[in-house]
Amino acid sequence: MAYQFYLAGVLLPVTPGKLKVKINGQNKTMNLIDGSEINILNPAGLSGFSFEAMLPQVQYPFAEYEDDFEPPEYFLNHLEALKTSQKPFDFLVIRESPSGDSFFDTNISVSLEDYTIEEDADDGFDVTVSISLKQYRHYGTKVVVLQKTESEETTEAEVTVEETRETSTAPQSETYTVQKNDCLWNIAKKKLGKGSRWEEIYQLNMDKIQNPNLIYPGQVFTLPTA
Numbered sequence: 308m309a310y311q312f313y314l315a316g317v318l319l320p321v322t323p324g325k326l327k328v329k330i331n332g333q334n335k336t337m338n339l340i341d342g343s344e345i346n347i348l349n350p351a352g353l354s355g356f357s358f359e360a361m362l363p364q365v366q367y368p369f370a371e372y373e374d375d376f377e378p379p380e381y382f383l384n385h386l387e388a389l390k391t392s393q394k395p396f397d398f399l400v401i402r403e404s405p406s407g408d409s410f411f412d413t414n415i416s417v418s419l420e421d422y423t424i425e426e427d428a429d430d431g432f433d434v435t436v437s438i439s440l441k442q443y444r445h446y447g448t449k450v451v452v453l454q455k456t457e458s459e460e461t462t463e464a465e466v467t468v469e470e471t472r473e474t475s476t477a478p479q480s481e482t483y484t485v486q487k488n489d490c491l492w493n494i495a496k497k498k499l500g501k502g503s504r505w506e507e508i509y510q511l512n513m514d515k516i517q518n519p520n521l522i523y524p525g526q527v528f529t530l531p532t533a
Contacts, residue, residue: 309403311371312360314438315396317385320370320377323358326400328413330354356398356417356440364432379434386436389419395443416443485526491519498530507531 310326312319331352337345362379363370370376389396400413417440425435483498491505499507509519512528522528 309405311399311401312358313397313399313401314385315389317382318371318373319360319382320363320372321361321367322371323360325358327357328354329357353442353444354415355420355442357438359435359437361430362434362436364434383424383434383436386419386422386438390422395445398440416445417441418443480532481530483528483530485522485524485528487524489522489524491516491522494528504531 310322312322331354333349333352335347335349337347339345360382362382364379366372366376395416395418398413398415398417402410402412404410420439420441422439423437425437427435481498483494485494491508492502495505495508496502505519508528508530509516511531515526515528516522
């Protein structure tokens with residue numbers, strides 16, 4: 308079977324002899340009061356991938372390059388760029404039989420967790436790199452815009468009213484200062500005798516009430532005269 312390993316579009320020259328894939332879970336075990344165990348099932352965790360790759364210092368007949376021969380420095384610089392970019396990239400493994408039949412492929416977004424560079428005299432001048440990858444799940448963030456409204460904790464401000472002599476014979480409008488836990492229905496029932504008259508209060512104070520279900524302590528409403 309022929310394998311090809313690509314890291315962010317770059318083909319490794321020598322296919323790793325082994326690929327280890329760990330499918331992680333996030334399930335938790337808990338003990339109940341009676342001592343029995345239960346398993347809390349959670350969404351699957353991020354999968355991990357690990358393998359060793361040989362980076363030849365000379366061009367071997369079994370090594371494969373997309374263009375011309377590239378020394379280990381080329382691939383090490385690529386790994387360093389993937390690590391320092393702090394960005395996910397595509398990990399692709401293509402599997403084919405010697406006859407050319409295609410098997411399942413691995414094509415997944417990953418992050419480069421860590422890698423180890425090893426030089427061994429038994430390997431001559433070649434370099435071996437142990438690579439650890441972790442599955443990356445793309446996600447989005449939601450921005451919540453909070454609009455400041457009149458706080459329910461707002462204390463009622465003291466209003467000084469200058470007394471004036473009434474010269475008009477027209478009936479005077481009565482006002483009501485909203486208290487904590489008030490609603491238009493309660494105000495109408497308390498001041499007008501019927502809760503169903505709350506709409507009359509709303510109509511008179513539409514300049515102060517944007518939503519009849521939202522009124523705030525300290526607001527002063529004009530009440531119907533009759």
